[in-house]
Amino acid sequence: MKKAMTLALGILTSVGGFFDVGNIATTAQAGASFRFQLIWSLLLATLLVIFLVEMSGRFAAVSGKALPDAIREHFGFTFWLVPFAVLTLIHLLTLGAEIGGICFALHLVTGIPVQLWAPVVAVLTWFFLWRSTFSTIENSTSLLGLLTLVFVVAALLHHPPSGEVVAGMLPSLPDHDPEKYWFIAVSILGAVIAPYLFYFYSSGAVEDEWDPSYIGVNRVVALVGMGFGSAISLGAIVVAAMVLAPRGIEVSDYHQAALMLTDAFPFWGFVLFAAAMGIACLGAALEVALSMAYTTAQTFGWNWGEDLSPREDARFCLVYTGAILLSALLIMFGVDPLRLTLLTMAINAAALPFVVIPFLLLMNDGKLLREHRNGWLSNAVILFIVILSFVLAVVSIPLAIRGGS
Amino acid sequence: MELVRDVLDKQLVDREGTKMGRADGIVLEIRADGPPRVDSLTLGFAVLASRLHPRFGDWFARVRARWSVRKSGRYRIPWSAVEEVHQHHIQLAVRAIETPAFDWERWLRRHVIEHIPGSE
Numbered sequence: 001m002k003k004a005m006t007l008a009l010g011i012l013t014s015v016g017g018f019f020d021v022g023n024i025a026t027t028a029q030a031g032a033s034f035r036f037q038l039i040w041s042l043l044l045a046t047l048l049v050i051f052l053v054e055m056s057g058r059f060a061a062v063s064g065k066a067l068p069d070a071i072r073e074h075f076g077f078t079f080w081l082v083p084f085a086v087l088t089l090i091h092l093l094t095l096g097a098e099i100g101g102i103c104f105a106l107h108l109v110t111g112i113p114v115q116l117w118a119p120v121v122a123v124l125t126w127f128f129l130w131r132s133t134f135s136t137i138e139n140s141t142s143l144l145g146l147l148t149l150v151f152v153v154a155a156l157l158h159h160p161p162s163g164e165v166v167a168g169m170l171p172s173l174p175d176h177d178p179e180k181y182w183f184i185a186v187s188i189l190g191a192v193i194a195p196y197l198f199y200f201y202s203s204g205a206v207e208d209e210w211d212p213s214y215i216g217v218n219r220v221v222a223l224v225g226m227g228f229g230s231a232i233s234l235g236a237i238v239v240a241a242m243v244l245a246p247r248g249i250e251v252s253d254y255h256q257a258a259l260m261l262t263d264a265f266p267f268w269g270f271v272l273f274a275a276a277m278g279i280a281c282l283g284a285a286l287e288v289a290l291s292m293a294y295t296t297a298q299t300f301g302w303n304w305g306e307d308l309s310p311r312e313d314a315r316f317c318l319v320y321t322g323a324i325l326l327s328a329l330l331i332m333f334g335v336d337p338l339r340l341t342l343l344t345m346a347i348n349a350a351a352l353p354f355v356v357i358p359f360l361l362l363m364n365d366g367k368l369l370r371e372h373r374n375g376w377l378s379n380a381v382i383l384f385i386v387i388l389s390f391v392l393a394v395v396s397i398p399l400a401i402r403g404g405s
Numbered sequence: 406m407e408l409v410r411d412v413l414d415k416q417l418v419d420r421e422g423t424k425m426g427r428a429d430g431i432v433l434e435i436r437a438d439g440p441p442r443v444d445s446l447t448l449g450f451a452v453l454a455s456r457l458h459p460r461f462g463d464w465f466a467r468v469r470a471r472w473s474v475r476k477s478g479r480y481r482i483p484w485s486a487v488e489e490v491h492q493h494h495i496q497l498a499v500r501a502i503e504t505p506a507f508d509w510e511r512w513l514r515r516h517v518i519e520h521i522p523g524s525e
Contacts, residue, residue, distance in 0.1 A: 065493060069416070072427070073493065076414050077453055131523050301416050301427035301448075302510070310524040312423075314513035 003217045018049070018229025019148050020284035021101035022094075022191030022348075024277055025341045027233050028257040030184050031240025032250050033177070036160070036168030039237055041185040043169055045192035046230035048388075050222050051381045052356075055363050055374065056198040057218035060205035062372045067202045069298040071358045074365070079358070084299055086354045090195055091292035093344040095327035098285035099125065100337025104254045105278030109271060115332055122328035125285050129320050134207045134306040137290075141283035148276045151235035154264035158242040165238065183399040186392055187342055190349035192233070193385070199355070200291035203298070207305060215372065239264070254338050285324075293319040346400035352389030360386065406490065408443070416494040417448070417482075417506075425501035429453050432481065443484045446495075448506060451478030480505040 030038040060066055065073070068087075072080045102125075103117035128137065174181035210218070243263045244251065251257050262269030290306060296319045297304035303313040310317045330340065360382050363374040374382070406412070412428055419425045430447035451469060455462020469478045482504075488496040501507050518524045 063493070073414050073416065076409075077429070077456055081457070130521070301424055303424045310518050310521075311514055314510050314518045317518065318513060 003214065018192065018197070018226060019145075019232045019280050020191075020194075021097045021277075021281045021337070021341050022187075022194065022345045023229075023233045024101070024236065024257065024280065025251070025254075025338055026184060026187040026191045026345060027236035028240045028244070028251045028260060029342075030188060031237040031242075032244035032256070033184065034174060034181060035241040035245050036164045036237065037172060037174065038181070038185055038188060039165065039168035039234065040171045041188045042192065042230060042233055042237065045189045046226055048189075048381065048385050049193045049197070050226045051378060052193065052198045052359075052385070053201050053226060054219055054222035055359070055378060055382070056202040057205050057210070057222060058215055058372055059363060059369065060202040061210040061214040061218055062212050062369050064206065064211070065202075066206045066294060066298055067199050067359060067362070068295045070362055070368075072299055074362060074368075075358060080299065083354045083358055084295065086351045087195060087199065087295055088292065090344070090348060090351055091288055091295070092323060092327055093340065093347060094194065094196060095285060095288045095292070095323055096330040096335070097337065097341040097344050098281045098288060099324075099328050100331045100335070100340055101254075101281030102278050102285065103331055104337050105274040105281065108255075108258055108274040108277075114337060115334055118328045118331040122324050125282070125289065126321055126324050128282075128286055129289060129306070129324075130310060130317070132306075134204070137286050137306065138204075141279070141286065144279045145283055147272075148232050148280050149235075150261060150265075150272050150276050151232050151239055153235075154261050155235035155238035155242075157264045158239065160238045160242055179399065179402050182395070183346075183402075186349050186396045186399055187345040189388075189392060190345035190347070190396065192230075193352065194348055195351055195355040196288055196291045198359070199295060200287055203291065203294040207307065212372065236260070252338070253336075289320040289323050292323045293317070343400060346396040349389070349392040349396040351393075353386060353393055356382065356386055356389055411490060412446070412495065415490070417446070417497055418494045419497055419499055419501040419504075421500060423501045425497070425504070425506045426480075428495060430456065430479075445481040445483045446487070447479045447481050449479045482506075 027042070030041075056067060059070070063070060068080070068084070071083070099118060099121050100114065102121045103114040106112070106117045106121070107114045132140075205214070205218070239260050240251070240257075243260050244256065249256050249259065258270060258273050260269075261273045265272055293316050294304060296302075297313070297316045300315075302315045304316045305313060308316075331337065360379075362368065363382070364379065366373050408431055413431055415428050417425050417427060426448040428446045429449060429452040432444045432447055433441045434444040435441050451462055451465045454465035466478050482497060482499070486498050488498045490496075502511065
């Protein structure tokens with residue numbers, strides 16, 4: 001029974017972590033500007049993230065350790081400092097983007113400016129973390145997250161040309177705006193293979209007290225959970241391609257993305273979009289803030305855990321409180337949520353080598369993982385990710401400057 | 406046992422199972438009449454800073470002296486308080502709450518956390 005329940009962790013991680021503000025922004029842009037042509041990058045990223053998440057869960061189940069904890073223990077503080085700093089930056093930017101997403105959703109239904117919503121959303125997000133346990137957050141957000149299935153429903157209602165959708169699953173060269181094309185491709189990879197995601201996942205598995213008997217469950221969770229998230233993203237690309245592309249609407253602002261559901265659901269479209277975006281971003285914001293606190297507490301060896309009362313892990317609580325405050329300030333001071341999101345996705349892609357390489361080394365540690373260490377297939381995939389991530393690291397920032405504007 | 410591999414950076418756990426920091430540093434005692442002996446484990450941001458560069462350590466110690474709630478930047482745990490070195494943690498025979506390792510935790514608890522509703 002408990003094992004069946006842990007499927008919820010996977011669904012939380014996929015809805016909250018997989019389908020979040022980054023996916024909404026990048027899939028809407030991909031569909032609007034290049035119709036089905038960028039589906040391949042979503043599929044590639046999904047395949048890679050399934051492997052990473054599976055490894056992260058397997059690592060936690062066998063060693064009983066979350067990744068930041070284990071990396072510091074094994075490689076020492078000096079080695080861990082750079083990935084830790086990179087992760088901290090990513091956590092803050094991502095949290096800012098997610099909070100921006102929630103604020104935009106609220107702006108869409110109320111008309112009150114995004115900036116004014118930021119303090120309210122910050123307090124709301126903080127209060128959730130302050131009061132609830134890990135399983136409450138897990139269960140409530142994964143249940144509400146089902147709302148994001150509207151993108152899949154809308155995609156089916158539009159009867160997309162299946163030939164073109166299938167053709168988009170294979171990489172092809174763009175016939176216009178190549179810089180923009182590659183920028184969106186990189187952003188999709190950065191949005192799906194979000195580094196915080198697989199670091200968070202291992203802490204979540206420790207919170208849920210996984211042991212080696214969870215290896216099978218973990219495999220299913222990684223596959224089904226990430227597949228579920230990917231199907232929603234695919235739905236969003238299809239909807240954007242069917243609704244925005246024919247009208248020549250390019251997504252340079254979330255308001256344009258918000259038109260996506262209005263064809264399939266004429267009256268409720270806006271509200272549904274706002275609700276789906278708000279829920280997905282709230283789930284992700286909770287995860288990212290927690291992830292930041294897990295990473296910091298484990299780095300310094302503090303007491304940590306969302307199931308402890310704040311009295312028992314004061315410093316852990318201080319970290320997520322500070323993170324929410326700092327990230328909300330970005331939005332309060334008028335940083336555009338969409339631009340922040342796209343920049344963050346490019347930085348995500350560039351950060352991959354720093355966070356994947358220590359992880360790869362650990363996964364091959366026979367003393368730690370015994371017979372559960374990586375096999376040749378996982379190593380081949382992760383090696384591919386490392387090489388790809390080096391390329392992304394080199395191209396993503398210039399692309400962000402040239403293709404993103 | 407190898408000190409760097411098996412002790413340094415490992416999680417420290419107190420008598421009640423509370424995580425109370427990591428083995429940020431190890432102090433060895435050089436003796437005239439025998440091989441060096443492990444004197445104590447040290448922990449604290451100042452120890453970490455000096456591992457990056459000794460100058461960072463000094464700089465940190467100065468900043469800390471002015472601002473920190475902690476009386477000492479480097480808290481030493483005598484090796485005699487180490488009960489056992491496990492694969493993933495070091496068991497100590499102390500109570501975290503009574504040690505300087507928890508200065509910050511105690512301060513935050515008393516001055517911030519307990520004033521916010523719902524902290525129990």
